[in-house]
Amino acid sequence: MRFLSVRELRNQSGKVWKTLAKDDVVVTNNGRPVGLLIGVDDASLEASVLSVKRARAQAAVSRMRRSAAEAGTSRLTARQIDAEVHRARRRA
DSSP: OEEEEHHHHHHOHHHHHHHHTTOOEEEEETTEEEEEEOOOOTTTHHHHHHHHHHHHHHHHHHHHHHHHHHHTGGGOOHHHHHHHHHHHHHHO
8 A cells, every 4th residue: 555645646546546546545644544545447336336335334334333342331231222212203
């Protein structure tokens, strides 16, 4: 995986497109990652997009589970969850 700045992407875009044929590129802004460029072809476009979406969803679920464990809400019973949902719906 290669790292390059937004400025490099802007100034050397042709070089980046050639790099994507063999490697993924992390785009940075002030040294912090802001994007990921992955090479795809017509045959793999849909599968690649689906894989990225799936990975994002799995990461979100992991964050929610971690947050629930830290807050202690991962130990709620089904009855307690139903009561909380009912209270929230009444407030809405």
